[in-house]
Amino acid sequence: MSDRKKPLGFKSIETKHEEERVSLIQGLHNLDRRSFLKVSAAALGAAAGLGVTPHSFQPVNVAWAQAGPGGAVKREQFRFAYISDSHLYERSLNDRFLNALMRAVDDVNAMDPQPDFVFFGGDLAQLGRAKELETGAAILKNVKAPLKVMVGEHDWYFDMGEKWKSLFGAPQYSFDNKGVHCVVLNSVVEKDFWTERKLTPEQRMGTVAGLDNGVQSPFSVGDEGRRWLEDDLKGRGADTPLIVFSHSPLYKLYRNWNFWTDDAEQVQAILRRFNNVTVFHGHTHQLLTNRIGNINFHGFLSTAWPWPYAPQGLPEMTIQMGRPDPFNPHDGCGNGSATVYPDALVDKVYNLWNRNPVTITRKYMTTKGQADKPVVPTLRSY
């Protein structure tokens, strides 16, 4: 047989990838329990075929730090990737956000070398529905590196976290990676505004999803969450390098949009005795940088849409992106990565899909913005 006839039986890697993508999307269509399991099995099979070890969605409480000679923890820099705020609707309503999440999964799977882990920053679903969360879980299952997942308010307030917990486990947990202690918080705890008003689950979720309605209570880590955090940090010295993940920013930015954590000062007080703390948060869907005392704060980009900046309270260290082009659905969106140094200071990369990436370096943070100022994006502002 001549080579010319060969393409009939030959599939390029791009064709195979495209076929897998199409079958995944088809499998996600009208996802019910049975087809979800089928799609998950297919994804696992595809991962195994690529020599990738599939991992479970159970909470990761495993210590990743490696012990060196004499039992000392080996500290070395590492990188993790992040994806956040995908806000998935059911596919029959909207598949743009679904495609954006798959694009982010492709991005982090293409990283070479692979990151130590991939962190999902919350708001996987838009309205907390089981199908939205199952669809998100099926897509995230294709991430090659170990995956850690954090909860956002859009994942929680339809069934008070039942479905999310069944997929991902406890909403607060901690783990260690190369000597850095990483803590994942549930910072979207709200006071009960629904019982007295006799709200249905749909109404409760809809109220939380509308950030500026003035009915819901502000987010908090809450008494129980703060006790858990204190317990988790008990016995750890001031030199413990500490990374904290929270969905809402752990400071007070703009209350009307719930860009706010009501007990932020109390959480910051728990973290104050540590030399270096870096907090990563989702929820705000934009480039956002802050430093309060010993704590550096970095926001994550969203894969779904960028929020405009709040009308007041923007932290001074923020490198602002121009207002994204409303006619370009990917502008202002993206994912990214962080290089974590042994002291828990980080170089944070915003991988903006339609703009140049922006890196906020550890030097920029420690010099309070005097050195290493990133180039401000100069694209047109809309």
Ligand SMILES: [Fe+2]
């Ligand atoms: Fe969000």
Ligand SMILES: [Fe+2]
């Ligand atoms: Fe959120």
